[in-house]
Amino acid sequence: MIPSLSLDMGHSHLVYFWNKTGSTETPNGTYCYSTAQESTVLQGVTFGGVPTVLLLDVTCFLVIILIFSIIRRRFWDYGRIALVSENESLITDLFIYLWCSDEDIHERCGNDAIIYLHFQRHLICLLVIVSMLSLCVILPVNLSGGLLDKDPYSFGRTTIANLQTGNNLLWLHIIFAIIYLMLTVIFMRHHSRSVKHKEGVVRCTLFINGLPKNAKKSTIENHFREAYPSCTVEEVQICYDVAKLTHLYKERKKAMKNVAYYTDIFQRLGKRCFINTKPCGHFCCCDIRGCEREDAIDYYTKVSNKNLDEYLKEEEIIHNKPLGMVFVTLKEKSMATHILKDFNACKCQGCNCKGEPQPSTWSKELFISKWSAAYATHPEDICWNNLSVQGPKWWFRWFCINLLLFCGLFFLTTPSIIISTMDKFNVTKPIHYLNNPVVSQFFPTVLLWSFSALLPTIVYYSTLFELHWTKSGEHRIMMHKVYIFLIFMVLILPSLGLTSLDFFFRWVFDKASKSRIRLECVFLPDQGAFFVNYVIASSFIGNGMELLRLPGLMLYTIRMILARSSAERDNVKQHQAFQFEFGAMYAWTLCVFTVVMAYSITCPIIVPFGLIYLLLKHTVDRYNLYYAFLPAKLEKQIHFAAVNQALAAPILCLFWLFFFSLLRLGFKAPITLFTFLVLLIAIAVCLGYTCFGCLKHLSPRNYKVNHSSCIGKSLCLLHFVTWCLRVSEKLTAMLPGDQTVSLGWSPNASTYLVVMAMPTEENEYLL
Template identity: 45%
Template sequence: MKFWDHGRIALVTDNERVMEEGQANENTPIEPPEAEQGSFSWIPFTINLSDDQIKAKSGQDAVHFLSLQRHMIFLLSIHSAISVLVILPVNWSGFLLRGVVAHIGRTTIGNLAIGNNLLWVHPLFSIIFLILTVFVLINHTRQVKNRRKETTRNTLMYCSVPKTAKEEDVKAHFTEAYPTCEVTAVTLGYDVTELSNLDQKRIESGEKVSYYEHVLAKTGNSRINPHVCSHLCCFCDFEEVDAIEFYTNIEQGLLQKMRNQLEKEPPRPLGMAFVTFKTNAMARLVLKDFNAVKCHTFCCGRKPKSSSKSEGLKVTNWRAEFASFARSIKWKNLAVKGFKWTGQFLFVNLALFALVTFLTTPAMMVNTLGRFNVTAPVTDFMIPIVSQFFPTLLLLVCSSLLPAIVHHSTDWESHWSSSSEQLSTMRKLYFFLIFMVLILPSVGITSIAGLFQWMIQLLIHGVGTVKFTCVFLPDHGVFVVDYVITAGFMGSAMNLLRLPELLLYSIRLVFARSAAERKYIKQNQAHEFEYGAMYGWTLCVFTVVVAYSIICPIITPCGLLFVMIRHFVDKHNLYFAYLPNPLDSHVHMEAIDMVLAAPIICLMLLYFYFFLTAGFLSPIAMFPMVFLLIVVVVCITHKLSGYFKCLSPHNYKSAGHSCRIRHKLLSVHTASDLMSWHTNFTANWVMASLS
């Protein structure tokens, strides 16, 4: 059974949904036949997948995600060619480590003596890499910008709306204040978290009733054993019941709970309104008026156009932003706002920082296990080849725990949209992994706690114990190469197998009470693709590879192999294993910034090496420092005032001021899909009240 279609669960989910909606015929396959012609036919099928097929199955965001990986492959191909053909022979020509024949240190920059003119090759090529990265990313950024231009946005979200406001008054205000802008729909936001959960369970029960009505018409029997694990227990004698009656009673009970909930406590207004205009130009005109700052005699502030309803609606307090896809909005989190959201956000991230700092830093966990000789009994029975990679493998396993921790911590932050959630995950995961894998091990610190200890010693006693020259030790190059190779093979294999998801899937199927429940579990097993986690992990390894591409050039072919394997695995999972996850373009733009940061970090490492070995005022140290300062000034000036946009890989228009910082990510795209959820849910309320 191929583990209950675990490897193609997204295709099964899509097919069953299409079949239920009556949009497919009997010959509709649940999987492309090319992928079923042999045991390994899915490999060439995945390799030959086109962007049009990916877009049709997983959306435009998947195309942007894979396109960035292809640009990374192109960059690493050039890095590998130059590193192996130019920088590696230059490093090998040195004599400092010539006595050790098989030592990897002979391939590093540490093999060249200070004062050797060949050292100028390293800063020169690091600058070339940075310029090349900018020009290569321009092509990818153009694709993202074109998507933004093609996107239609005509629904605005307003916050700080009085909770006593009515839809008629809101529509009358916009009609009177903006006579040239036609309002097609106004929807007020309500806290329907509990009701939506009950309604989802009621829909699930209704689907099971429909399933057994079809079974009854086909076989004449609809009796089941509704006990947990009854289909696995051959010796248990449980009484069978009629499935249609069983699930109908559950559905009626849920309807009664919905009625009781409505009578006990009607949905609480959230102080939010979704206003849909006829065209995108109208929506932009209104948004521009709300975000414009108007100065008077003694003060400046926002003062949108008024109407006879403005005073009662307190329009001057409103904050406007483009609304997101209904599928992207986290409806249950809309009720969390104000000081409650801020306090929850700070508490979650401070707790995460403390946990990662003092408990779950991979290098610290490895050292702790070694201090108590936990791994000694294991390594004693290993062959030399396995024991050589065991510390790196242990570090990779510990690092793999971080995405799960960060992801669950992001859930507790109660983001309003999937885009903001994925962006938060990507940022935290990227910076934590960079600290764990690149920065802290490079300076000889095993954890962030050790970094704090060094800073306190330096400030109080004036003496620190950190030796920054550890970043240039030849043995550390071996560690980085091993880490990239292990991440490329072991990490990608784990992502391809998705063993934790398979385990959870198996447990849910075992505890299902009937065939209808197993069908429902199978249909809803596929999850949306986690762009934040995948972006963060891939960009971390890419940054490590590029950062060490000059100091230890042998790492670049390993990094190229990692990104190629990762690209194949992600393409397979996007098509076969995960559902589409619509995102705002800010997520892809920030990923581009992280790719651009890799050659800048490479230049910084090179500067620190020359600073520590040749001196601050040496010409070879001043050359990368001056160029690095120029890059920093250009980046800061671009972010603050918009100058030097021609030197940036992306140049896009801002969407105006945000309601709040996290509202900035609620920027997209349609009107009808945003209202459909509220409309369908209101219909369910009416049905629940009349049943």
């Protein structure tokens, strides 16, 4: 990602380019290659190395598919469908996958998966049109220029840098950039209108925060009945700190399943099993002091009873640990809308604008002026264990995590830091003498993809540690953070010839530096070749690795190694599937889409490879959603946020053309002024749309009242209680000797998996 990574041509091409354009400032012409002079990694190759990289990446993709077929056959328990299906061949899977419809995916994966795939289809259709326009119109126009040499193997001839300064065909590029922006808006608007998100009974329920922790359920009910006499309160559910209770329940559940597993073996085979209870104890081949083996049934029975005792103690005091949050369920959606409108409407008094909800006799006792109200999200979307972290504690945690994240990525924003360090120690010295596109183009693009896959993982886990209250909010924040980070790492910094955010801030705030030096790096003749190679690597190697799901396989392997017994290993097999990370996947897709759209005019060759990426990405995601991941229930805001984020791609394309016109023609040129005006209008419209979308809830007129009743009172009341509290009565009444069990087929054909017949959050996905 240093200039030697981003720019794929020799120094002689650079001198020729600046001589032809009439530049006389040597520092401007040589800055983008100042770092490359001592680099041993990249040198110029034929046509930017695109044919060689394409061949190598396709070969790697075929090898990955072969490895996937082997893993798929040897580790059939590695995936969600493996929990309830027989071991079928890869050919059978592909046959089922090719013939499965959206209805099948909706039934198995949920509505959010359909919206996500629908979004990808709109991007694919958009890139089909952009590919035809770029290849049939923009590419011939670029080739018609005579600024660069006539070498047919020169990648620079296909870029906008090949056009003369006074060529009127530059207007065509601006017009097509505007067309691309309009097409993006049309396709995204069509997708937004077609999104059908079922709100269900949750719109009858309000989530209210800021109550005093000693507030009683009856007091809250009386307040709403007096303050809003036209609204009927069906139920009030107070939130409690259930993090420890949930942990104890899960641990006891696993111990009970292990007891049932070994009890079944004893009943069938007539022998008792002994295990080493230390982590990785099954690797110990002899009984030595500290590694004694214990009877499996006795050990897990003790663990189960211990967790049960702690669970019952925690259950007795759980109602003494309220969180100051409550779910209020109304009879009709219109009633919930009326109350929410009253809370969120702005009423100005003097210089202060604040909400003044309807008072009651209990207003002062409940401190209603401190309340914040919103529609309740779906119960499956709530992170119940995270609700206990709130207020200053949550914000302090958020600040510390993001401060550490920013400091860690400030100097390590791009892989160029690693490449530069390798060059200093002459690690890559032999590559300099090879002068082969295999090592000069394939290696850096794969390295860039590897780091662009690794570093956002850090952002992903940092978002998890922030402890958001809802999965939708977690995914949405994750999508924004990963997308911004990837765009800086993959597109903006390397295009400007910068190596990290450290250099970026020094460039912005250092008055002695000249911005023109960096901006000229964007439009050197072979600048787009590296981004073409990156998109190719993402298409074949990136999508192939997503099919393998190596991070998940590594985590699965570690959990299997740490398991103490065969019963725990069966439990790992049953619970190794995870929910699909919509936030991270949206960010990945939009990152490559933004790179493609940003260079669709200046380097039109990149567009068909972007289309290939989206086609493969869509295919891989459909397969993973159907076979590998658990369904997720999210709010529609994350899908609309992805739509808004997609609009940044054509705006960046306009930015690139504005910089090009500014450097070639100056700010007073008609093309520059026109591009600048269009860019300002586009940014103003997009920001206005986004801001009004965020502030829409402040206006009462934006609430549409629906007089539909809630679907089933019992369903509404049951939903907004965490699942560990819903089973507490059954768990308390259940004795270890009276456990009801059911036998189910295990992914391992030689054993049977004994599952406790108790309603659990995890087992709901397996029914």
